[in-house]
Amino acid sequence: MDFKLTEEHIMIRDAARDFAKTELLPGVIERDEKQEFPKELIKKMGDLGFLGMMASPEYGGGGMDTISYVLAMEEISKIDASASVMISVNNSLVCWGLDTFGNEEQKKKYLSKLTTGEKLGAFCLSEPEAGSDATSQRTTAIDKGDHYILNGTKNWITNGSSADYYLVIAQTDKEKKHKGINAFIVEKDSEGFEIGPKEQKLGIRGSDTHSLNFNDVKVPKENRIGEDGFGFKFAMKTLSGGRIGIAAQALGIAAGAYELARDYSKQRKAFGTEICNHQAIAFKLADMHTSIEASRHMVMKAAWDKDQGQNYDLSGAMAKLYASKTAMDVTVEAVQVHGGNGYVKEYHVERLMRDAKITQIYEGTSEIQKIVISRSILKD
Numbered sequence: 001m002d003f004k005l006t007e008e009h010i011m012i013r014d015a016a017r018d019f020a021k022t023e024l025l026p027g028v029i030e031r032d033e034k035q036e037f038p039k040e041l042i043k044k045m046g047d048l049g050f051l052g053m054m055a056s057p058e059y060g061g062g063g064m065d066t067i068s069y070v071l072a073m074e075e076i077s078k079i080d081a082s083a084s085v086m087i088s089v090n091n092s093l094v095c096w097g098l099d100t101f102g103n104e105e106q107k108k109k110y111l112s113k114l115t116t117g118e119k120l121g122a123f124c125l126s127e128p129e130a131g132s133d134a135t136s137q138r139t140t141a142i143d144k145g146d147h148y149i150l151n152g153t154k155n156w157i158t159n160g161s162s163a164d165y166y167l168v169i170a171q172t173d174k175e176k177k178h179k180g181i182n183a184f185i186v187e188k189d190s191e192g193f194e195i196g197p198k199e200q201k202l203g204i205r206g207s208d209t210h211s212l213n214f215n216d217v218k219v220p221k222e223n224r225i226g227e228d229g230f231g232f233k234f235a236m237k238t239l240s241g242g243r244i245g246i247a248a249q250a251l252g253i254a255a256g257a258y259e260l261a262r263d264y265s266k267q268r269k270a271f272g273t274e275i276c277n278h279q280a281i282a283f284k285l286a287d288m289h290t291s292i293e294a295s296r297h298m299v300m301k302a303a304w305d306k307d308q309g310q311n312y313d314l315s316g317a318m319a320k321l322y323a324s325k326t327a328m329d330v331t332v333e334a335v336q337v338h339g340g341n342g343y344v345k346e347y348h349v350e351r352l353m354r355d356a357k358i359t360q361i362y363e364g365t366s367e368i369q370k371i372v373i374s375r376s377i378l379k380d
């Protein structure tokens, strides 16, 4: 066993840390308030290689391992979870999905632009009545020979209005249930494609979340990913890796809140001494640090499994389940350590607490992770 990061890993982690501190920290409170994320910042993330970290270099990707990706996700999430969800969706759902399952033409045409930030991607699985129950797709994709016609609505789509290319999951043959589902690449300017209202969210408010409508959208057959009926497997396999990214995001949110609470406790005085000298606070910090360190080990293990070509469904689900609970618990305690200051925006911890909640919901709720985990441990 080797717990030591390589020099390259340290370099990537430090680059992400610097970027988060210099580019993302200024303005993070305003972006949360205004619910916006400027295009220039997305471009900068692309220029620095954060949007296509793991994708193949021949298509403009960074060719990095999953460990590098989770290290960057952690650092960026410490400061701005709205930025890190864009990075996560583009990297582990869109780019990884296309790199792994797309054909040569699709990779040349779409992936090579998504890895560099020239174009942004979105992943469209959830629907008003198909969130956790993902096989119940109502969006239809009717086979018309050389093209499909898409109709339906997708909900809570990250990068909803800012994306250029959308990976859309839809039902082609209802009789075949999940084996009749397909995945498609849909371009933003397709006729009949409409961006719905922006969601007013509790957290990750800087990220751009919309519903999307498909009204007789014509999608060429060459934009289907994989064989006919591969769409549900595509979604499941892609989400399995996505969950490692969200686990790293949760870890970062927790670690960011913990670091703020630790530093605050060393300078804030009460009853004649810094509050970290009171056991009530010191024990909170001990608990926070311990659960963060445990989450970090789980996230790294899942990333390592993926890099080793081992199955990571179980380790990824466990990492997400545990790290997202840690994010929730730690951010609540970080607000508590800050007292009254924790409840106001300029101390950042209240935002991190609001941001933490989504990590227990998206890319599979905690309850879904428990389904994946229990099925996996009980199957033999």
Ligand code: COS
Binding pocket: 125, 126, 131, 132, 133, 134, 135, 178, 232, 233, 236, 237, 239, 240, 313, 362, 363, 364, 365, 368, 371, 372
């Ligand atoms: N990798 C590859 N294939 C997978 C898979 C995975 N990780 N998980 C499931 N599958 C396959 C199964 O093998 C099965 O295929 P076969 O019939 O060929 O064997 C098929 O998918 C259906 O699987 P299953 O019968 O287990 O489907 P369920 O309806 O019971 O649902 C869960 C399985 C709950 C795990 C799935 O619906 C899920 O992950 N839901 C949450 C979706 C989600 O994350 N939503 C958030 C959207 S993104 S913000």
